[in-house]
Amino acid sequence: MKTPFVTKEQLEAITAQFPTPFHLYDEKGIRETARAVNxxxxxNPGYKEFFAVKATPNPTILKILREENCGVDCATDVELLMSHKVGFTxxxxxFTSNDTRPEEFAYAREIGATINLDAYEDIAFLEKAAGIPEKVSLRFNPGGVFSLGTDIMDHPEESKFGMTKAQLLQGYQDLKEKGAKSFGLHAFLASNTVTNDYYPTLAGQLFDLAVEIKETLGIELDFINLSGGIGVDYSPENRQNDIAAIGEGVHRVFDEKLVPAGLGHISIYTELGRYMLASHGHLVTKVLHVKETYRRYIGVDACAVNLLRPAMYDAYHHITNITNPDGPLETVDVVGSLCENNDKFAKNYQLPHTEIGDTLIIHDSGAHGFSMGYNYNGRLRSAEILLEENGGARMIRRAETPEDYFSTLYGFDFDK
Known part of the structure; x- marks a missing residue:
């Protein structure tokens, strides 16, 4: 079962200081996970975790990860700007982007970020927009179906990301002719896997490709980025990945395939946004209404604006009634206030007896939680609170206000 990282007494003190809803992050847990990954x-002497900023784009979180020797992976110029301002070198x-604007490539070049090109056609686009850097990476999409044994994990052929093998090989050759000197390989073949076999299997495919690139093109890669894909178990079973076993699995394949080919110098990179943060975030919300019709509805002060995954993907997020954790179970839908019937955090869910005023914790919101927020119905994005290692709590992003919502409008004076 899922156990909150915050006690009932701690949360009572925090909610007395900060109104719900808010996202709460566990600094201690974040640091422990970063250290375990490293x-x-x-x-691997050159190893680096490049945290996917899109998962949790908050400067305080990024500073914590930088202190733990992590880098960042960005998808837009705004994420690049935030990371640069935080102090990442x-x-x-x-910078892994697709359908990229020329000014984004230009800014990535300006701050010296490593550019990972998503498409073969991007080589000419980058050259025109900002010039070809000495260090560059290409994103591979093998097509077909990615499976582990008899289990189909994902369908790369349906993905808009990456380039074919033929395009990849031609891309390295073109880039070398244009002056590039240091090369990387990147691939993302499955999302949110809960298995210790995904990374070693992916690594094996990419390591074979690295050997082929050396043999056919005479180009030795300097780094291979395994990207993301290692997920978390959102279910109440809570059977999480073993990062130590995953790392050793990649090590084994590295020694088997790369070292004999004279490629033991290659650095391994990862982009573990979800794994690094998801389980270290709670969406904290209070019950506003209880409604009885054909079902029992628990209406809370959070909604899909604050956590979109259940509405968008029908994703499961465990819920704890921290006010009454041991009450008799009731079958309920936990819902928000949006004018959309999919604004539900849970459907036909077994929750301890819940009353108006109770505090609920929605688990595993630390990645792709706040960051996917939006303003439908004029609902405002919530605050973000950090539970510090010393047990204190501080706001690291305030909640939006109506003034924020109206601030970009022309012809509307909020103060009148």
Whole structure:
């Protein structure tokens, strides 16, 4: 079962200071996970975790990860700007983008970020927009179906990301002719896997490709980015990945395939946004209404604006009634206030007896939670609170106000 990282007494004190709803992050847990990831891949001297900023784009969180020797992976110029302002150096910033605007490539070049090109056609686009850097990476999409044994994990052929093998090989050759000197390989073949076999299997495919690139093109890669894909178990079973076993699995394949080919110098990179943060975030919300019709509805002060995944993907997020954790179970739908019937955090859910005023914790909101927020119905994005290692709590992003919502409008004076 899922256990909150905050006690009932701690949360009572926090909600007395900060009105719900809000996202609460566990600093201690974030640091422990970052250290575990770095330890799992410490066998590789050049290893670097490039945290996917899109998962949790908050400067305080990014500073914590930088202190734990992580880099960042950015997808837009705004994420690049935030990372640069936080203090990440050029070697600590990766830029993986698709359908990219020329000014975004230009800014990535300006701050020295490592550019990972999504399409073969982007080579000419980048050259025109900002010039070809000495260090560049290409994103591979093998097509077909990605499976582990008999289990189909994802369908790369349906993905808009990456380039074919033929395009990849031609791309390296073109880039070398245009002056590039340092090359990387990147691939993302499955999302949110809960298995210790995904990374070693992916690594095996990419390591074979690295050997082929050396043999056919005479180009030795300097780094291979395994991207994301290692997920978390959102279910109440809470059977999480073993990052130490995953790291050792990649190590084994590295020694088997790359070292004999004279490629033991290759650095391994990862982009573990979800794994790094999801379980270290709670969406904290209070019950506003209880409604009885054909079902029992628990109406809370949060909605899909604050956590979109259940509405968008029908994703499961465990819920704890921290006010009455041991009450008799009732079958309920936990819902928000939006004028959309999919604004539900849970459907036909077994929740301890819940009354108006109770505090609920929606688990695993630390990644792709606040960051996917929006303003439908004029609902405003919530605050973000950090539970510090010393047990204190501080606001790291205030809640939006109506003034924020109206601030970009022309012809509307909020103060009149």
């Amino acid at each position: 330890k799992a891949f410490s066998w 050029s070697k600590e910033i990766s």
